[in-house]
Amino acid sequence: MRTLPNLLGLIQEYQARNGFPEFPSELYEPCSYILTLGGKRIRPALLLMGYELFRDDVEKALPAAWSVELFHNFSLIHDDIMDAAPLRRGKPTVHTRWNTVTGILSGDVMLIFAYRFLAQSGDPDVVARLLNTFNRVATEVCEGQQLDVNFETRADVSIPEYIRMIELKTSVLLGGALEMGGLCARASEADVQHLYQFGRNAGIAFQIQDDLLDTYGDPEKFGKQVGGDILQNKKTLLVLKTLEVGSRQDRDELNRWMYTGQEAPDQKIAAVKDIYNRNGIPALIEEEKQQFQREAFRHLEAVSVPEERKTALRQVVEDLLGRES
């Protein structure tokens, strides 16, 4: 069993050996560029860890792992155009550094390269099964992005709808990565399904935690500006929960803040936090997160391999979900 840093090293070496073509440079340079902006490589690492539950020759799963990372980066390029985002991890996004035409076309070819690496992921029967999982998840990610776009202009988003959106937009890809690791290792259908559900539920828990940390995170540990969601009037789970359980007066007050700009930001963050606090929102959201987290680990437990093989994977996901507020 390899450690996470060891697996990340393997991924980095694989990336270095499998760069994009040089020509036409206008098409491929942006693909290489987005991959230099960092990122935790959590999806390919999960795929490799899913594989390692069953087999030791983890190099065999590297093409599939890289495929998932390329898919993720394709979605970042196109999402950044759709969100008109100027920066990603403090650097210019592809369509900002180049232009929208370049962003569309480089994203397209990156998606196609994801399928090229998928095609190199094993014997035809394994590739065919990987292709089915990949296609299903890729479709769902597009559907999730569409729901996210739709929600921006809707005032009546329910909590189940919101959970479904984050599930499709981000969590199914984490589940899919683990499922693909199991498929590469030719694990049983039952184990493959448990791996998918482990990743899907952990992914939802992670997204819920992300909403919570945006307002309640430790400024030293949280990468982004604490309170950013409040200033951007984002309809996070905290907002939706307040609109569900809050007093009439607090709901009205929150709605008023949601239509103000970024003037007096500290005052706005403090006022909205007060509304959350007096309605017990942090504890309710934490409980929502815990439900998905518990469900996730129930599925990891059900995978039919000795407990000691699960240690590394359990640790990584506990580290991700353990950043308690």
Place this chain on the structure above:
Amino acid sequence: MRTLPNLLGLIQEYQARNGFPEFPSELYEPCSYILTLGGKRIRPALLLMGYELFRDDVEKALPAAWSVELFHNFSLIHDDIMDAAPLRRGKPTVHTRWNTVTGILSGDVMLIFAYRFLAQSGDPDVVARLLNTFNRVATEVCEGQQLDVNFETRADVSIPEYIRMIELKTSVLLGGALEMGGLCARASEADVQHLYQFGRNAGIAFQIQDDLLDTYGDPEKFGKQVGGDILQNKKTLLVLKTLEVGSRQDRDELNRWMYTGQEAPDQKIAAVKDIYNRNGIPALIEEEKQQFQREAFRHLEAVSVPEERKTALRQVVEDLLGRES
């Protein structure tokens, strides 16, 4: 052996039985819409005809045929954004009827659906081989689109570069459709390669003919405005050939016309046509086209099936390339 109308009927029935999901409608309606704008369905028809060279149960090749048609329509949606084209076949393009965000995301999911139909195209070993061909061709189509974008701002495009661009942007997909038909039918590697080269060369001949017809076509038969390329100052093969073989004076005169707008359109078309005519450009372009056409049919002849099985395919491609000026 089925006739072309018969095959087109099969494709239409398959499309009717395999529509997009209903939800989220904002994502999938534009996918259905672009497919209603018409189009000759030449790519899926070629795939089925490639299959029918070897086998009679052509229904088996319908998922792969539909996959190629979806890929083509994905590329239309994204190309129309990149070209800022308001209309396609007289109807609003997707990004015009909806918006750019919708165009990007619906195009993405349409590409993924192309891979979904590919995954249903046969046994795992056939799917794996189809996937390799599809990935190679899809990559080349993106590269061709990038070269086309690059050429718009370059003054020194050579004829071989131009031929390579149209080859990548449009011809490899025709070759790829025929190759995939052969792969579905489990034809020999040699026959599959001949099919690809038949389609690739015929595709280049067709594009060269398209440049010629834009200026010299019969206004009654040609779908678009005759002379449109001249008015848009497009660097077609006629322009590049004139810049290669024309007299110094005619090259200078053509260059001057290339930087004028659309004022006095009839005068401009007549003047540029005069330059072409006195330098013998139509005959030179026709000869260029004939070279690729002859090469195409040499490859069709080399396919190791009885001549009578090739009749329908030969007829269809001769009809496409036979619209002489």
